[in-house]
Amino acid sequence: MIVKLLVDGGDMKPGPAIGQRLGPLGINIGKVVQDVNKATKDFKGIKVPVELDIKKDKTFSVNVLSPPTTELIKKELGIEKASGEAKKIKIANASIEQIISVAKIKYPNMLANNFKSAVKTVIGSCTSSGILVENKDAKETEKDVDKGIYDKEINSMKSETSQEKKKQLADFFEKVKAQQEARLKKEEEEKTSEEAKKAAVPGAAAPGAAPAATEAKAEKKPAKDEKKK
Numbered sequence: 488m489i490v491k492l493l494v495d496g497g498d499m500k501p502g503p504a505i506g507q508r509l510g511p512l513g514i515n516i517g518k519v520v521q522d523v524n525k526a527t528k529d530f531k532g533i534k535v536p537v538e539l540d541i542k543k544d545k546t547f548s549v550n551v552l553s554p555p556t557t558e559l560i561k562k563e564l565g566i567e568k569a570s571g572e573a574k575k576i577k578i579a580n581a582s583i584e585q586i587i588s589v590a591k592i593k594y595p596n597m598l599a600n601n602f603k604s605a606v607k608t609v610i611g612s613c614t615s616s617g618i619l620v621e622n623k624d625a626k627e628t629e630k631d632v633d634k635g636i637y638d639k640e641i642n643s644m645k646s647e648t649s650q651e652k653k654k655q656l657a658d659f660f661e662k663v664k665a666q667q668e669a670r671l672k673k674e675e676e677e678k679t680s681e682e683a684k685k686a687a688v689p690g691a692a693a694p695g696a697a698p699a700a701t702e703a704k705a706e707k708k709p710a711k712d713e714k715k716k
Contacts, residue, residue: 488512488540488541489538489539489540489541490508490509490512490538490539490541491536491537491538491539492505492508492523492536492537492538492539493534493535493536493537494523494527494534494535494537495532495533495534495535496527496528496529496530496531496532496533496534496535496554497524497527497528497529497530497531497532498524498531499520499523499524499527500520501516501517501520505519505520509539512541512545513545514541514545514547515545519539519547519549522547522549523537523539523549526549526551527551530551530554530562532562533554533558533559533561533562534554534555534558535551535552535554535558536551536552536553536554536555537549537550537551537552538550538552552596553592553593553595553596554592556589556593556608556609556612557569557612557615557616559589559592559593560581560589560609560612560613560616560618561616563581563585563588563589564579564581564585564618566578566579569615569616569617569618570616570617570618572617573614573615573616573617574617575667576617576667577617577618577619577660577663577664577667578616578617578618579617579618579619579660580618580619580620580622580656580657580659580660580663581613581618581619581620581621581656582620582621582648582652582653582656583606583620583621583628583637583640583641584640584645584646584647584648584652585646585648586606586609586610586613586620587606587640587641587644587645587646588646589609590602590605590606590608590609591644591646593605593608593609602641602644603632603638603641606632606637606641607629607632607633610625610628610629610632611625611629613625614626614629619660619663621656622656622659
């Protein structure tokens, strides 16, 4: 019997949800937690899918599946969550080496034809997460990969980013954040100003006010003339 779970890497805990899933199966939950945490210790801090293969004699084995690409990217870059507005708000600036590091983990479980395709898939996840790659929008970096600009790093599977490069990426991103904050502040000021103008118009309803009462119905038509005698 196969039981699928999504656990915190290296930090699975025996809670009510786990008890409801595993309790009726008659296996030792404490040992499950211990074995799963041991098997997923390299993925501490991210969600990891695992499968428990439970035998008839109540023994089991743990199969660790590849964590979601987005989870691996967040761990690699040290960020807690992806951007809720990927096109508008950028949350990090990754190096091609960091992308390669994630691709190396995901590649064995991907349907990608080659490692370069796996790298592009990871970059695609950066696009939807609001993450820049090599100081560019991820879509632009993906085009650079197609052009062969990063073939040297990809072919050698280079996954270490130099301290100098990390600093350059961080400095660039600080400028991006400053621009984003200035833009958001301006948009908020414009919104506030627009609401104030609407409120100042005579007869304008205040924000959140209930809609005006429906106009009275048209008067009834006059009764028909009495029939002539």
